[in-house]
Amino acid sequence: MASKTTLEKAKEWAQNSYFSPESRAEISALIEANNQKEIDERFYKDLEFGTGGMRSIRGQGINRINIYTIRKATQALCLEVLAQKSANPSICISYDSRIWSFELAKVAAEVMAGNGVKAYIYKHLNPVALLSFAVRSHKSMAGVMVTASHNPPEYNGYKVFWSDGAQVTPPNDQNIINNYYGITDFTTIKTMGFDEAVKAGMISWIDDSVEESYYKAILSKSINPQICKDNGGKLKVIYTPIHGAGLVPCSRALADLGFTNVHVVPEQAKPDGNFPTVKSPNPENPSALKMAVDLMEKLGGDIVMGSDPDTDRLGVAIKVDGKIHYLTGNQIGILKLHYMLSEMKQKGNLDGENYVVKSVVTTPLLDTIAKKFGVEIYNTLTGFKWICGKMNELEKTAPQKRFVFATEESFGYLCHNFARDKDGVSSVSQMAEVALFYKLKGMNLLDALDKIYEEFGFSREDLLSLDYFGIEGQEKISRIMTNFRNFSDNTILGHKLVQIKDYSKGIEGLPKSNVLGFFFENGNQVYLRPSGTEPKIKFYIMIQEREGTLSNKKINAEIKATQFLDYFKAASERA
Template identity: 35%
Template sequence: MMWQDNFREWQNDAELDETLKRELVSIKEPSELAERFGGYASFGTGGIRAKLGVGTSRLNFYTIARATSGLADYIQKNNEGELSIVIGYDTRHFSRDFAVLSANILAAHHIKVYLADHVIPTPELSFLVRHFQANNGIMITASHNPAIYNGYKVYDADGGQITLDMANAITAEIKQYDASLLSLPINYQQISDNSIISLNEDIEQLYLEQLQKVSRNKQMITQSGAELNIVYTPLHGTGERLVTLGLASLGFKNVHVVPEQAVKDPDFSTVHFPNPEFPEAFDLARKLGQEQNADILIATDPDADRLGVAIKNSEGHYDLLTGNQMGALMIDYLLRSLSPTERNQYDYQVVKTIVTSDLGANIARKNYCQIRETLTGFKFIGEQIEQIEEAHDQTRYLFGYEESYGYLIEPYVRDKDAIQAAILTAEMALDAKLNHKSLLQRLHELYEEYGYYSEKLLTKTFENSSEADQLELKIAALRQEPPKQIGNLKVKRMEDFENSQSTDAEGHVETIKLPKSNVIKMILDDDSWLAVRPSGTEPKIKVYLSAIGVNELSAEQTLKQLEDFATQQLLS
């Protein structure tokens, strides 16, 4: 069906939701109508993430009903016995409405629904799926995206984000509803079925009990937790309750929440992007940190699965650490916290993605800990955890992380968990302070021991399909004729995850034993590397750079060479 046909169908529907009808009338540009009605927001391994608004490619009551109807059919066809699902939602526009709509549709399909009656973090949803032994979970969230976005994330019975195979199977069911989209029920104003079980805030006590497992030194916190001065911002999202209760329950009593950003504001009015990866997200936290003389600043994104951390430096300012740096510090602390008995008895495993820095991996290997590498996306880390647990041997999970500020310490959750990460970060900072140093100083000690690492992420957003096509041609050319040298360093190996091949400088080929993915990674002689990956959720390309040097200057020089190559060959 052409976009014009879709548009006329919506335009002529007398029963169209009034809010969407008003928006539809206001759109005059054919190009915008074509974008809105030319297709559907794709359903991938992270579910759907799209702008809110009228149209088949946007998230609205009809497209949510379409996705949920297909998911309900999938659950019924692939499971036996009593069927159940858990639904959570964040602070964004329409999140509660979308959750109630989904609950009503699933209940009508004779699926028991556990529906949160308040906003909850994404990691809590993952935990609740496992706790209730549900078939699936739905989280209505767009994570750290701007306010115009919302999303529909689907979880499997293990509490992890669904795999590609499951996503494809659910997509096939969803597409059955394309022709009947506007006739789907859109009851979102009230819960209409007694098989929908409401979950109030009391349910969070179960999560908080598990959270105690994260701490490696409760006695230290009990005795000295008040000595660490913490400023925390939930960035208008879902993290405040569990983060503050979790910190307080262990003994961190000196916690100051940024009041302006404790407000559950769907417009995220105090930040341009509610993303703790961006220094600007810490502006109000920095101000409060200076007033309170805080040792550390911590921020969680709106659905509280990502954690950002800023540490006071010797000049009294706050330096934002990268996800790679925090992951390395966490690995270091977790390994130092193991008892001699634990080290001797178990084979500990760290799981990281292929675009995450090697610093953490090198720390782990030097301490006799195994590394598992996965594709980008925490669902793959969740799969590795499941494999580790199913082995029933001496193998034990220690830690999983990715460079984009996602960490998981205790696997009672199967997704990245900023609440857990906030607890461990506070404990690490206290441990450092009691040893008369900061986490920044500990990080530089690691650099002295393992080499200096410098990383950077370059991104380019596509303005139109022509730009996307041109970039695909450049990536194809890179595959066909990879460079022999970048700057003054030779390329010793190229890893092509789309073709599952790793080729060294002499032409020897090895098979990459990971699922196929449109990623190219070039490793240089000194183990610095560059990786190219189109985003799976947004119209953009990402280029990851990781440089290694004997000191900070040499690492930065190598990073500059990587950046120049990426800019000239791919992003210009």
């Protein structure tokens, strides 16, 4: 039987009474307008359910985020949960400030209840870390975070966690994916009305005590709590949640630690899924922190910190000698790890059983720092699902080992073991602690970085991110990876190439992943990786400079990084 065309699929949607009148009308309008391009985008495939969940533009159709694709994803998750034969299965749910997030969270709860799985849902929006913490607190089988993280406003998504509080990993992730694609009829999905399920005890609001326990837990991980309590008011903090879920939890965490001189960007304080003041609510981008930087200059602040909608990322800016500096994700990780290890060593809290986890595309300078402190460091695939998967593995196989810190270059950090995902809330409070520590020594964060570079060597990291949208974009990204997978030259820009690692072959004990690593004789590294959640391909440039003064190292590294960026961009455009 011939496969259906996208237009046929669209007509079926428009005529199916299962879908709401509004949903059918949206698709009918596309058909009437003969908008074939948009029909193709919405119906050429089922919305992809990846190893961590799904993320897409909101809208009607099988390749969009809507209540129907959320129902389908939740049914798939419930089937895997029920397969575990737990006596009283439950799933925790949280959501951020994005458009439809609360509605989609309730839809997910209705499907859970319909399948006999109890749903615990937060009364108000909360970050990723509090979802992970709730899963562990309730001893639930799984968790769901309704979010599209830092994507543009038109996106939303669905992130799946397992019973350990980490994003779901094999074999459960693949089982859920198989379940998802096995659902071909939306009418087979089981649901129970929200109010009915609440009355039946199948949906419950998460108690406030869970949040209180979380705040106490992260406060206990402060390295120098007394310094913060005594001097917290001396650091003027500018914070922005960028219209996301971070205002209440980050303000609370800072206050608990003793930071009383905190100023929130008023125009960005209120949760708003339209993110009206930014092009994209991503604190990795300087433009998203502009209003906070303006407030810092107006008030004479010491540090700007910003978090994304689901508050799992941290961006930082400071002003030094009249110039604004936006720290990279790697630099923030370097500052945090060095602070933790140097202070722990001074207090006698390092004993050879401590460990750190990072992704392979995160600066190798962290490896150098950890090893010099006698701390073991593990490298994983990109993403905190793999980082926390390693934490969970070590918890079982080497319980004597103690977790210290985890990071990836994309502005994600975890400085405690109470949750199993990157935590922007504790990252904000810890960054304030680091900044205060150095301010009391008469140093800013650039001074601190230079001191680290002098001791451990200089490393510069740059990211080239190229967007390729839609069907054509997917094909383009595939061609780029194929071209570099078949790369046969011995050098790039005069740098002798000593090895190409193809992680799709499952090397170094890691799961197979569509990642390439280029390793050069002089220590430089370049990684290529298509994004798993966005229509883009990323190139991670890592330059190591070992000769000359620190000033010369910085200049030489910048030149080489720029050359690499230009080279890979041009090669990608030709693909």
